[in-house]
Every structure is written in C-alpha cells, then in structure tokens.
Amino acid sequence: MAAPITVRVQLEDFDLAAEVSALRRGRTDIGAVVSFSGLCRNEAGALNALELEHYPGMAEAEIRRICHxxxxxxxxxGATAIHRFGRIAPGENIVLVIAASPHRQAAFDGANFIMDFLKTSAPFWKKEHHADGSAGEWVSARDVDDAARERWED
Amino acid sequence: MSTVNLVYFSWVRERIGKGEETLELPADVFTIADLLAHLKTLGAEYEAALEHENVIRAAIDQEHVAHGEPIAGAREIALFPPMTGG
Structure with missing residues (x-):
C-alpha cells in the first residue's frame, strides 16, 4: 500500500500518542516508529514566548515535498509532520515528526532527514519575546543546521 | 510592464513595512536578482530590507528558487530571510 503522509500546519497543540496511533491504525506490517518532538525552550529564564511566522500554503507544500x-x-x-505557528510559550510543543518503517534504521534516518530539511527549507521564522517585555529579535539561522542538511547530499 | 504579487516575511516584511503588495515591473526585470535590484530603487525601506542580497531567499509560486531564476509568468513572488523553523 502507498505510504500515508500526514502534514499539518496549525495553531493548536498536538498529541504525540494520538498521532502515532493514527499512523499505525489498522496495520500490522510496521516494525519501527520513530518520533521527534521539538519544544520551545527557555534559556536562563529570559524568554517569554516564541512567535512563529509562516508562509501559508508554501509551509504545508514544502513539508509535504520533504516527507515525500x-x-x-x-x-x-508512513510519515507525519506537524508544525505549529503563532505564539508558543516555553515548554510547549513546536514540531512533531514521525517516521514508520519495517526496521529501525530507516525510521531513525527518515525522521532525522525530515527534521534536517524542515529546519532549513520549510518557510517558518521564529521571533523571541523577552520576559521583561522588551521587543525581541528574530532568531538567526544557524550554520550547524545547514551542515546537518548537507550531510544527506551525497 | 508586467504585474506581480509580492509577499514578504519576517524581518524583510518588518523593514519594508508591509506583508504584501502588487507591483508593475519594468520590462528589463527578468530574474529574481533583477527584481531585488529594482526594489532597492523604490525607497530606503526596501534598501534596508534587501541590503544583504546574498541572505535573501526567494520563492516563485510557493517553491524555492535561486536568484538567477526567471520570473516570467510568476503569479506570486515571496522574499524572506533564511528560515528558522523546527
């Protein structure tokens, strides 16, 4: 059967267990499920929230291209990728990627690959809002993320 | 002259001061690079947003393109900084 791909870009939170169940539902041929959750983290208590801007339409399309x-x-x-937008507080979920395969290595690699490309080519931008109420900065792209993507290009 | 819808995101949007606009482009604007050069003649806010052209990313009709990409037939062109999702 064709591998189901689920992609959502949404304001609301997601439920990891529910998404894994949905991917597995009615199937007995899956041997490995790997999930990755990306969270909003607070460094030194200085962050009030992240604001995630996205390009509606292209964000979904680009994540779907990566999953394919x-x-x-x-x-x-099967593969599932869910990315939130809007205001996200420390401790909340930002992104979820799930990959399913008969054996573990492909599921690990698949989830890893999807995240590496999602970070560098899905049109999302993070802006920091500081705990002291001051206007935050846009988060800068990191060379290490480009390097992580490039290691798949051989 | 051709008409194109432009959309801007993140600090490109903030510096230009708007999220989208429709512009008439001169006939000598063939590529994304030409478009960036043209936009920088439109005012200080465009110059500030597009000062470092090498970091500006572009998409035509919601697909990533390089600066050398021809824009003929484009319905929507997006300009934005490097992405920081995930």
Whole structure:
C-alpha cells in the first residue's frame, strides 16, 4: 500500500500518542516508529514566548515535498509532520515528526532527514519575546543546521 | 510592464513595512536578482530590507528558487530571510 503522509500546519497543540496511533491504525506490517518532538525552550529564564511566522500554503507544500522525499529515499511505511505557528510559550510543543518503517534504521534516518530539511527549507521564522517585555529579535539561522542538511547530499 | 504579487516575511516584511503588495515591473526585470535590484530603487525601506542580497531567499509560486531564476509568468513572488523553523 502507498505510504500515508500526514502534514499539518496549525495553531493548536498536538498529541504525540494520538498521532502515532493514527499512523499505525489498522496495520500490522510496521516494525519501527520513530518520533521527534521539538519544544520551545527557555534559556536562563529570559524568554517569554516564541512567535512563529509562516508562509501559508508554501509551509504545508514544502513539508509535504520533504516527507515525500524521505518516504522514497528510506522506503518508509508512513510519515507525519506537524508544525505549529503563532505564539508558543516555553515548554510547549513546536514540531512533531514521525517516521514508520519495517526496521529501525530507516525510521531513525527518515525522521532525522525530515527534521534536517524542515529546519532549513520549510518557510517558518521564529521571533523571541523577552520576559521583561522588551521587543525581541528574530532568531538567526544557524550554520550547524545547514551542515546537518548537507550531510544527506551525497 | 508586467504585474506581480509580492509577499514578504519576517524581518524583510518588518523593514519594508508591509506583508504584501502588487507591483508593475519594468520590462528589463527578468530574474529574481533583477527584481531585488529594482526594489532597492523604490525607497530606503526596501534598501534596508534587501541590503544583504546574498541572505535573501526567494520563492516563485510557493517553491524555492535561486536568484538567477526567471520570473516570467510568476503569479506570486515571496522574499524572506533564511528560515528558522523546527
């Protein structure tokens, strides 16, 4: 059967267990499920919230392109990617990626691949809002994220 | 002259001072690079937003493109900084 790909860009939180259940529902051929959750973290108590801006339409389309590539490259049995936008407080979820395959390595690699490309090519931008109420800065792109993506290009 | 819808995000949007606009482009604007050069003639806010052209990313009709990409036939062109999601 074709590997189901689920992509959502949403304001509201997601439920990891519910998303894994949805991916597995009615199937007995899946041997490995790997999930990654990205959270809003507070460094030294200085952050009040992150504001995530996105490009509606392209954000979904780009994540779907990345998931399709991962499913093809690693022969995944399914992939789910959910990315939130709007104001997100420390401790809250930002992103969820789930990859399913017959054996563990492809699921690990698939989830890893999707996250590496999502960080550098899905149109989202983070802005920091400080705990002292001062206007925050846009988060800068990190070279280490580009390097993480480039290691898949061989 | 051709008409194109432009959309801006993150600090590109903030510096230009608007999220979207429709512009008539001169006939000698063929590529994204030409578009960036043209926009920088429109005012100080565009110059500030697009000062470092090498970091500006572009998408045509919601797909990433390089600065050399022709814009003929584009319905929507987006300009934005490097992405920081995930």
């Amino acid at each position: 590539e991962a499913v093809t490259r690693f022969d995944l049995q």
